[in-house]
Each structure stands twice: as structure tokens, then as C-alpha cells.
Amino acid sequence: MADEVVEGIKAKFGDAIKDVYEKSSRRTFITVDPARLPDIAEYCYKDLACRFQICSGMHMEYGFEILYHFAMDRANRIINLRVILDPEKPSIESIAKRVPAAEWIEREMWELLGIEFRNHPDMRHLLLSDDWLEGNYPLRRDWKEWRGGEHDTE
Amino acid sequence: MTPNRTQIIPIGPYHPLQEEPEFFKLHVEGEKVVKLDIEIGYNHRGIEKLAEGLTYDQVPFLVERVCGICSTSHPFACVNAIEDVGGFDIPERAKYIRTFVGELERIHSHLLWLGLAGHFLGYNTVWMWAWKYREPVLDCFELLTGNRNHYAMFKPGGVRRDFEDEDLPTAMRILDGLERPLLMFAKIAMADPVLQARLKNVGVLTYEDCVELGALGPTSRASGVPWDVRRDHPYAAYDLVEWDVVTTENGDVFDKVVVRVLEMLESVKICKQCLEKLREVRDGIDANYKEIPPGEGIGHHEAPRGEVFHYVRSDGSNRPIRYKIRAPSFMNVPTNNRAVVGYTVSDATITLAAIDPCYCCTERTIVVDADSGKQLMGWKELLRLSQEKTRKLMEKYKSRMDRVWI
Numbered sequence: 348m349a350d351e352v353v354e355g356i357k358a359k360f361g362d363a364i365k366d367v368y369e370k371s372s373r374r375t376f377i378t379v380d381p382a383r384l385p386d387i388a389e390y391c392y393k394d395l396a397c398r399f400q401i402c403s404g405m406h407m408e409y410g411f412e413i414l415y416h417f418a419m420d421r422a423n424r425i426i427n428l429r430v431i432l433d434p435e436k437p438s439i440e441s442i443a444k445r446v447p448a449a450e451w452i453e454r455e456m457w458e459l460l461g462i463e464f465r466n467h468p469d470m471r472h473l474l475l476s477d478d479w480l481e482g483n484y485p486l487r488r489d490w491k492e493w494r495g496g497e498h499d500t501e
Numbered sequence: 502m503t504p505n506r507t508q509i510i511p512i513g514p515y516h517p518l519q520e521e522p523e524f525f526k527l528h529v530e531g532e533k534v535v536k537l538d539i540e541i542g543y544n545h546r547g548i549e550k551l552a553e554g555l556t557y558d559q560v561p562f563l564v565e566r567v568c569g570i571c572s573t574s575h576p577f578a579c580v581n582a583i584e585d586v587g588g589f590d591i592p593e594r595a596k597y598i599r600t601f602v603g604e605l606e607r608i609h610s611h612l613l614w615l616g617l618a619g620h621f622l623g624y625n626t627v628w629m630w631a632w633k634y635r636e637p638v639l640d641c642f643e644l645l646t647g648n649r650n651h652y653a654m655f656k657p658g659g660v661r662r663d664f665e666d667e668d669l670p671t672a673m674r675i676l677d678g679l680e681r682p683l684l685m686f687a688k689i690a691m692a693d694p695v696l697q698a699r700l701k702n703v704g705v706l707t708y709e710d711c712v713e714l715g716a717l718g719p720t721s722r723a724s725g726v727p728w729d730v731r732r733d734h735p736y737a738a739y740d741l742v743e744w745d746v747v748t749t750e751n752g753d754v755f756d757k758v759v760v761r762v763l764e765m766l767e768s769v770k771i772c773k774q775c776l777e778k779l780r781e782v783r784d785g786i787d788a789n790y791k792e793i794p795p796g797e798g799i800g801h802h803e804a805p806r807g808e809v810f811h812y813v814r815s816d817g818s819n820r821p822i823r824y825k826i827r828a829p830s831f832m833n834v835p836t837n838n839r840a841v842v843g844y845t846v847s848d849a850t851i852t853l854a855a856i857d858p859c860y861c862c863t864e865r866t867i868v869v870d871a872d873s874g875k876q877l878m879g880w881k882e883l884l885r886l887s888q889e890k891t892r893k894l895m896e897k898y899k900s901r902m903d904r905v906w907i
Contacts, residue, residue, distance in 0.1 A: 371588060373734070374799060398728060399715050400801075401832075403812045403825035414812065416799065420733040425799055448715030451835055452827075474542035486550065 352395065352419070352426070353377070360387055374425050376414075381430040381439050384415070389445040391417045391426055399448045400425070404456040406487045410434040411462055415442075415449075432462065441467040459486040506530050510846060514543050518621055518850070525837070525853060532845045537838050552824035557583055557793055560821065561655050564811070567826065569650065570613060573606045574804030575811070575826070576655040581736055581800025582811040583657040586793055592785045595659035596738040601775040602646065602654050603737070603802065604768040608679065609638040610805035611761040611768075614857045615686065618758065621854050622699050627689070634682045641675045644668050659787035669776050676769050676776070683769065687762045690755075700755035704840040704852030707752055716836045717807025717829045719760045720856045724752035730803040742774040754855040761857075793819070804829055806857050830858050 353375065357364050363383035368376040379387055391397045397417035405412045415428040432439060441464040443450040453464045454473040461484035464470065472479055484490060513524030522543035528536035548567055552560050560583070564575035577599065584591065612635040619627025639649045645664050646652040654660050664672075690696060711721040721728055729746045731739040747763040749756040795817035801810045807829030814823040833856040840856075841849050878886075 370796070374585070376797075398712075400808070400810050401825070401827040403823070405814065405823045416810070416812070418734070420728055423734050425734075427799075447713045448832060448835075451831065472542070474545065476542065485547075 376427045378429045404460045411437040438463040556819045577802035578800045578809040578811040582798045582813045585798030595786045597775045600738040604771045607768045607805045658790040710839045715832045722748045723756040723760045
């Protein structure tokens, strides 16, 4: 059961799959090509009937990383699609039109991490106010106002 | 020129009944809601960022503050995530204690919601009765964990406190005493003409809506979507006890009441089995893991409102380098776009409340002055305000105490 899923994704999107890491029988991490991500996400959501859980966006030294978490509820398994984006100008195609549940989290990642989601149906601020200053992304590591652990706690 | 027939009714930014900050703009034509705008972000605490500065032992305390009602759900998912990083296992006794606390919390949270739902309908009898029976549940928490609301029971590797043997019969009595009122609520919900009239065929969410928007918990189970993390991704002791996932078919607010009431009965069943097992299973409550290896972990827990999702990334140090929290309301609130539109304004209040929204869980941000770019409230400022408030409260409390004692 476990491997059928990964083999199926590999067979369909062979060249777009860069790495597969089976952490355990319940957690699978697949690194994919950002250009093909919307197709693979749609395959997980429609063909594998996975439930879209959420995305986790991260700012790492080597660039921006997004994990798309898909739960296979019948198989007790979570498929995580990982994309790594350019550190200077992170940009990826939106999946919100194909996976409607992703609409809010893409808005959140855009305003907090500054990742551009191309062709998002309704790109507005979600948590921050509408007059939030351009170019201020609070969850980035180099954000000035607040650094984890280094704020003025004295 | 034809006049614009659509008008906007604002609910918020501070909800008059729910007393939580959110902003719903109802676009109405006459009585009918034609469009809904949801604005959130009025209440921010930056918990994801804060978690990056804390050790793994501190993070469960922090995430416990995400939500005041389901205060065990986030630590539950958090310890699941941290244990998932290293693939740790925990003692069986700790599993039963965790499951017991999680389920007892579901009872208290659903009773709270049931009361509020009655209050929203202007049906305060339901409110009083539901909250009356919520009291013994909180007493049970106080007895076993020492706290009525923030239990602080969870730690990576186990639980912090053991249950005392002599307390178990009392807890059992409280659970026994709950069954009759819960059955009464089930009967009331089914038979009461007021609830029928106000809730039947109101705010219907279809099966497809739920799947598309990823609705969770009772919101989706009332529409026949049988997602339940406790059964599908078993953790703690959920695969060691007997229970059923409750689903109904219609997806209206009425069915959401039914699902929650029946779920409480299932929870009582689980709690009792846990108490029975706790008499026999004695293999410690803590596995005492010291090192969290580098890697990533995912933990989830079926909170009263739906699946809570936590992701943690470790680099081998004693703090996470990224912590992601997804509360169920983050997925459930957007379903209002489908559930409210097409019904009347008077139905909107209960429909908006039917998902049992928890805005504090959904939000994370910070306030900056747009002209100067300066942060409005810094750490020092917030600390000062907090201390000032405590001082004022102490004075008030002291003067009242003096009056009582003199």
C-alpha cells in the first residue's frame, strides 16, 4: 500500500520528483519541482482523494521552503510535498483554484513570508491590516522588528 | 440610474455575542444574505514566532495558551509532533491519561458550545442547563489535574502528573452522573420545537463543500464526511478503546447540534474505559527523552472543533527552528462563505456560530504604525500595561477582601 502511492506519483510525474524520503510508514516527504507542484497537488487531492491539511512556509538559509501537507485518512499516512524556492524572489503558481482549501493559507504565506503566489483568485491581506507596509514580512529571518529570542526583554 | 440594492450589515470587529474579534460583512438584499466578507487579524500574539525561541519543554506551555477553551488540544498535537521527530514511544499509562484529558475536554467544550448556541438563539434555558452540567466536568479536571482550565498535563515523552488512585472513583461518579443529562440533551435536541424551527435546514453545508474547503471536526461530520483523526491516524490510546465516529447527513445547524451531543456520549464512554485501564496499567508516566534529534515531525489531534495540526522542524538543538500551528477554525471559518449565503440575516448569527469558531486560535500577527513604520506596542510597553492592570486588580480585590473580612 505504502509504496503504491509513491510509485504512482513517480510514474506520473517522473522527472518532477527530485527526492523521496519515507520517514516512517505514516510520513512521506517528497521534494518536487516547483513548476509542476500544482499538478502534483491536484493529483494528490483529486486522484488520491487526500485531504489538504495546510502548508508550512519556512525561511531557511538556502531559500524559502513550502511543505504541502496532504492526509490520506484511510491509510493513516501524511504525504508532504516539499518545494524549495529562490531566496531572492520566491514565487510559485497558486493551487487555490484547484484546491480551494488552500486559499487562506496562501494569503497568509504571502503576507508573512513574502512568497508570491501567481494567479491566486483573491490575493489580499488576511491577518495583517490592509495598510501594512510593503516589503515587511514578519516571519522572515531578517525581519528587523522582532527576532526570535533577541527582542528587548530586559 | 438604478440604486444599488445591496446593503452591508457589519458584525464586528468585535462580535457582540461571541466576544471575540472578527469582522463579518454581510452583504444583504432585503432579508437575504447574498455575499459574505470575512476579515480576521484583530488579535495577534505571534505564537509561531515565539515558539522558535523556546525549548521543547516550554513549547507545550506556550501552545496551551493558543486557546482557552480547548487548552489541551494544542499541547496534545505539540507533543505528538515532537515525539514524531524522533519516533518516540510513550508509556501506556501516559497514553490513557492523555486520552482521558483530551476526551473530558471535548465534553466540556461541547457543553460550552451547546450553551452558547442556545444563548445565540435567545433560548437561555438551554444555556443555563448546558453550563450547569459543565461544572462537574471542570470539577473533575480540578480533582485529577489540579486545574479547571489550563491543565498543563502534557510534556514530550509523557504527562507531568499522575492520577491518584483514590480520585478515580470520584471521577467515575462524575462521569456516571453526566450520562443522564447528556441523554436529556439528546432528547431535547431531537424533540424541542423551538430548536427544530430555528435550526432545521439552516446554514446547510454540503458534502462537496466540506471536502473542497477542508472543513474539520463536527462541522464536516454533520455533513456526512467521516473524517476523524482519532480513528484515521490513531495516537495516544485511541486505538486501545472502543468508540464510534458520529456522523449525520444533512449538514444543517441542527445536525451539528446532534453530532456534538452524541459525541459527548462517546467521550464519556472513552473516559470510563481509560479510568478502568488506569487501575491496572502501571508502567510509569514519562519516558524521559532528553535529546530531540534533527528532523521534522507532524502531530495532530482531533480537538473539539476539528483537527489541530502542528509541524515542528528540529536542527538537533533544544529549540525548534520552525513551528507551524494550524487550528481547525482556520479551515472552518471560510466555510461560512457557503453556509451563510442564501439564508436570512436572522439565521446568520447562529450559522456563524455553528462551526464553534475560535478566533484566538486562527490568528497570528503584530501592530505597526503605517506612517513611521514603528511597532506600536513593544515588549516593554505590553509588559508595563500588564503589570499596571494586575496592580489595579489587586487593589480592587484587596479593598473588596477588606470589606468581607472586617
